[in-house]
Amino acid sequence: GRGLEVRDVVVRYGASRRRPGTVAVDHVSLDVASGEIVALLGPSGCGKSSLLRAVAGLEPLAGGAVLFDGEDLAGVPVHRRRFGLLFQDGQLFPHRDVGRNVAYGLETLGVPAGERRERVRELLDAVGLAGYERRSVATLSGGEKQRVALARSLAPRPRLLLLDEPLSALDRRLRERLAVDVRDTLQATGTTAVFVTHDHDEAFTVADRVAVMDRGRLLQVDAPDVLLRAP
Ligand code: ADP
Ligand code: ADP
Numbered sequence: 001g002r003g004l005e006v007r008d009v010v011v012r013y014g015a016s017r018r019r020p021g022t023v024a025v026d027h028v029s030l031d032v033a034s035g036e037i038v039a040l041l042g043p044s045g046c047g048k049s050s051l052l053r054a055v056a057g058l059e060p061l062a063g064g065a066v067l068f069d070g071e072d073l074a075g076v077p078v079h080r081r082r083f084g085l086l087f088q089d090g091q092l093f094p095h096r097d098v099g100r101n102v103a104y105g106l107e108t109l110g111v112p113a114g115e116r117r118e119r120v121r122e123l124l125d126a127v128g129l130a131g132y133e134r135r136s137v138a139t140l141s142g143g144e145k146q147r148v149a150l151a152r153s154l155a156p157r158p159r160l161l162l163l164d165e166p167l168s169a170l171d172r173r174l175r176e177r178l179a180v181d182v183r184d185t186l187q188a189t190g191t192t193a194v195f196v197t198h199d200h201d202e203a204f205t206v207a208d209r210v211a212v213m214d215r216g217r218l219l220q221v222d223a224p225d226v227l228l229r230a231p
Contacts, residue, residue: 001069003192004032004055004160010063011050024050026216027063032160034069037186037193038221039203042213048196051213052162055194057081068160084158088165090149092137098124098148099133105156123151126185143174150182154189161186161193167202179205204228 009028015021024047032038040048053059055066057078066073073081092101102120111119117133124132127147140148146166153161166182167175183206186193195206203210204224211221220227 001034001159002067003034003036003069004030004194005067005070006030006051006055006064007067008064009051009054009061009066011047011054011059012062013050015062023062023216025054028213028216028218029064030211030218030221032192032194034192035190037183037191037195037206037208039195039197039207039210040213041197041200041203041210044198046213047216048198048213049164052164052194052196055160056083056085056162082156082159084153084156084161086149086153086161086163086166088168090146090152090166092145092148092152094137096137097133098129098135098137098140101137101148102151102155104152109156119155120151123154124148126154126188127151128181142170143178146170146178147181150185154185154191157189159192161191163193163195165196165198168197168199175199175202176205182206 007029009025010023011025012021012023028051040051042048050059054061057073057076068081093104096104099120102123103116106116106119120133124130127150129144129147137145167178170178179202197203207224209221209223210227212219
């Protein structure tokens, strides 16, 4: 497939007939190839989340288009896009154990129990939590919770995973380790992903290419080594 194509997208808030509102995303175009991981990097308030939400279908477009594998997603509702979402606070279900958290999306899809268990086992293994199926969510550390949330978001094999500051609630040392683990897990599962962060190191660790945003605009999109060589 061709992956994600963001074409000249505009996102506005508070627009009405009398006021133009705030432009949060200002004519942004960006391609994410199948299997590629792109980080959206920029300071707080530059429009990263707005762009991600627009791609997810959670925010209406004031201009432009979002395509996946060549299909224009205008009018395609959030759940029909078959994208995965992962936020800062993974929001696990507190009353389900780890295994049934990861299995959640598979239950919804009607995947049979045996297949579910096998897939849960593989994913917990991939995120470094082999054997955690029966653990209560309440007993997990912050880092373990985000690993479970990552496994859960990958379970239905989303054709695109959208991650919005998924590590920001964790302390610095843990963030560095998890950034590597997230990258390895996305690569091992062949997942196409957009990873929003305000942290340079995290972006350079996770991504095949880094898209630098500022005040609603995309300034530059390059591989980490190219950006690091820049003056
Ligand atoms: P980032 O993710 O880079 O921190 P956001 O996309 O959250 O940036 O925000 C971009 C701009 O849009 C900011 O000026 C922010 O205040 C504004 N904004 C974000 N969400 C809303 C909203 N729901 N209503 C009004 N303004 C918003
Ligand atoms: P469900 O199929 O509705 O999830 P089960 O009774 O099959 O309910 O499983 C309950 C819990 O036990 C789940 O957390 C599941 O992940 C875990 N579990 C079930 N079977 C196995 C297994 N063979 N190995 C590891 N964990 C398992």
